[in-house]
Amino acid sequence: MAKRMLLAASVTAGLLLTGCGSKDEHSFKTDEGGEVKVATDGDGEAAVITTTAPDGSQSRIETGGSWPTALAAIAPAYPGAKLSTTMSGNRDGSDGAMAAFDTSDPPAKVIDFYKARSAAAGLTGTMNMESGETRMFTAADDKTGRTLSVQTSFQDGKTSAIVTGSTKKP
Structure with a gap:
C-alpha cells in the first residue's frame, strides 16, 4: 500500500x-x-x-485526448460531444477503456445511441436502469467476452456520460 x-x-x-x-x-x-x-x-x-x-501490462489515463481505440471497436465516440477524460489499459489478454464526455443531448438520446451501436456490434443488452435523469445501460457478448456500460446524468442543462468497455484478445 x-x-x-x-x-x-x-x-x-x-x-x-x-x-x-x-x-x-x-x-x-x-x-x-x-x-x-x-x-x-x-x-x-x-x-x-x-x-x-x-509483467508488461499497461494502463493509460489521458485528458483532452481522443476516443480510446479499445472502446471504438464496440462503442464509437458520441457525435458532437466534448470529451473530458479517457482511460485505457490491458492485462491478462483483455483491453479495457473508459471515456467521459458532456453533451447538450438528453440522457435518453445518449443511451439510445449506445444501445443501437452495441446491438450492431453483436452485444446483447443485460441491464437498463432509469432513476429520474440518471440512466444506465449495460451489454455483453458472452462468446467473445466483450462488455459495454453507459451511465448518464443530467445537470445544469447538460448530460454527462461515462462509457466503459472491455474486449478480450483473440
Whole structure:
C-alpha cells in the first residue's frame, strides 16, 4: 500500500511539475521494475499518464485526448460531444477503456445511441436502469467476452456520460 501511495505521489508531482507553453515529459521507475510516464502538451490542456507493470501490462489515463481505440471497436465516440477524460489499459489478454464526455443531448438520446451501436456490434443488452435523469445501460457478448456500460446524468442543462468497455484478445 505504501508503494502505491508513493507511486501516486510521484505521478501527482509529475503533473504539477509539467510546465505550460511547451511539451513536457517525465518518467519514473518503480521499485518493482515498472515505469510511470507523464506527458503534457504545449498549452497544459492535455496530459497523458502511462504506467507499465513489470509483467508488461499497461494502463493509460489521458485528458483532452481522443476516443480510446479499445472502446471504438464496440462503442464509437458520441457525435458532437466534448470529451473530458479517457482511460485505457490491458492485462491478462483483455483491453479495457473508459471515456467521459458532456453533451447538450438528453440522457435518453445518449443511451439510445449506445444501445443501437452495441446491438450492431453483436452485444446483447443485460441491464437498463432509469432513476429520474440518471440512466444506465449495460451489454455483453458472452462468446467473445466483450462488455459495454453507459451511465448518464443530467445537470445544469447538460448530460454527462461515462462509457466503459472491455474486449478480450483473440
